[in-house]
Amino acid sequence: MADAPVRTAREHYHHGSLREAMIAAAEEVLAERGLGGFTLRECARRAGVSPAAPAHHFGNLTGLLTAIATLGFDDLATAMEAAVAAAQAERRSRLAAIARAYVETALANPGRFRVVFGQREMDRQDPAFRAAATRAFSILVREVRLSRGLAPPSSQQEKPAPEVLAPDLPEVLLAWSAVHGFATLLIDGALDFLAANGSRETLLEAHAARLFALLASALSAGEGLAKTAARD
Amino acid sequence: MADAPVRTAREHYHHGSLREAMIAAAEEVLAERGLGGFTLRECARRAGVSPAAPAHHFGNLTGLLTAIATLGFDDLATAMEAAVAAAQAERRSRLAAIARAYVETALANPGRFRVVFGQREMDRQDPAFRAAATRAFSILVREVRLSRGLAPPSSQQEKPAPEVLAPDLPEVLLAWSAVHGFATLLIDGALDFLAANGSRETLLEAHAARLFALLASALSAGEGLAKTAARD
């Protein structure tokens, strides 16, 4: 909750830092009730403010969701970087580490994760959002290349022009799709039938290792892919 | 639209076949406005009926969505079977065919696909829904096993006890995750930055073949996986 206003200001007519308070409230509501129970009015209520107040800061609900999505994407990128840093060991384990970080982030707050991927109307063209998305994607591209024994793209190349990563695009897409799909299936409950009565965290623990190992071996085996795919 | 009532009955007090009419209207709304613009009242309106009428047939919105999800899962399974039948050629192309069918189904009506995977509250315990889900999953399990040169599980085994497919579970999960993730990323617009100004169908055409080939080779290469995965 954290009284964000710089100094008191709660009972003042002007809130003082409503933007931060709204975002904090929104994250709270998402964690507590999920995306389904997410409401602009409820966020305003928790920020101690009238339903119309947020309009000036975010325009409308879409604006608030875009802000949340941007933060969520940033956290995703941060979690991935942290995971890589913690497991610099071997190429294969780096990829598994970011995969695990990705899924764990999704599972830790599914509502937030759903906002990031636009399950509710938001502005994917927003510059800040695009920057966060690009950052996360660049990490993935870099790690996929590393895992295949290739040089990562120059870090100057902030905006990954599609041509630059073209040769690795299938591998990157496979990695992202597999990890994102696993995360999505998990938080949507589509895999619950696999766990007699365990939680989704249990499901993750049970299958993540083998799944990511399989993915990693698929990517490195792909070095000779062109032929392999055509072989049979 | 299709005037479903068995005979006239449109201006009658009793609709006659409201259940079917509601489902048809719901599919229409989903196709037209997506899940975001989906509304029980709008469906009732199109069925030519008061907002309270559907309650008797579906209980509430959740009931309607569960019915839609069941049909959607069934169509998914049917599309996969049809794709396999059309491409019986070779093991590898069978898997690519169902993968393509899966993604194309998602792309053809994203709103419907989102309902199937519970982006809006529904009853995943509903027996009819579970049956449809099990059917689709069984197809995937069978095809993954076939692609690895193994005998498919006996078709008697309608309900795939987790133990039965345990040895292949990582492969099945990778396949499902990759395909589902690709479909999800596509319909959520997360991959739009890859297409300068093309449609999502263009994106699919551009990347599906290489992506699915890579996936297929990953699965068959996994025959020696046990050791690889255990090594950690």
Added chain:
DNA sequence: CTCGTTATCTTAACGGCGTCAAGATAATTT
């Protein structure tokens, strides 16, 4: 065929939602 019973649908209302227009109040600039 008639009559009660049951299934189906309508009307009217409730509270909650996102959003907008008008006005009040504080902060900031001039």
Added chain:
DNA sequence: AAATTATCTTGACGCCGTTAAGATAACGAG
């Protein structure tokens, strides 16, 4: 000190899902 601007409240609008009460049709039993 006054004027301007930014911020927030109030009150209203239309739409939403759901419910309760009553109207109407279909149906089975006598």
